Amino acid sequence: MSNRRPREFVIEEMRRRRARRWRLLLLGMPSLAALLLALFMYAKTRGGWTLLVIGVAGVGIIASIAMTYMNWRCPACGKGLGHVQHGFCPNCGTPLD
Numbered sequence: 001m002s003n004r005r006p007r008e009f010v011i012e013e014m015r016r017r018r019a020r021r022w023r024l025l026l027l028g029m030p031s032l033a034a035l036l037l038a039l040f041m042y043a044k045t046r047g048g049w050t051l052l053v054i055g056v057a058g059v060g061i062i063a064s065i066a067m068t069y070m071n072w073r074c075p076a077c078g079k080g081l082g083h084v085q086h087g088f089c090p091n092c093g094t095p096l097d
Contacts, residue, residue: 007095013075014096024068031060 035057042050072081076094083090087097 010075024064028064031057
């Protein structure tokens, strides 16, 4: 019995994963901006509240990266996709578009 999934499922799942990837990017970008701003403010003021902002922003960035890594996998074989070229999984060759 084959372990491969139907093409329609793979294409629909990749649409969901691409949308999720954009949402994760939207989570990570404000965290990065907050981190940079807090680092700048900490260098100027040495205030305690900026350490809290740095910690929260750092956790947001790490969570965004971890969730992206877990999300960006082939729906058919489950391996990491890396950089997808020409709409095919680089591991199993399943069409993703």
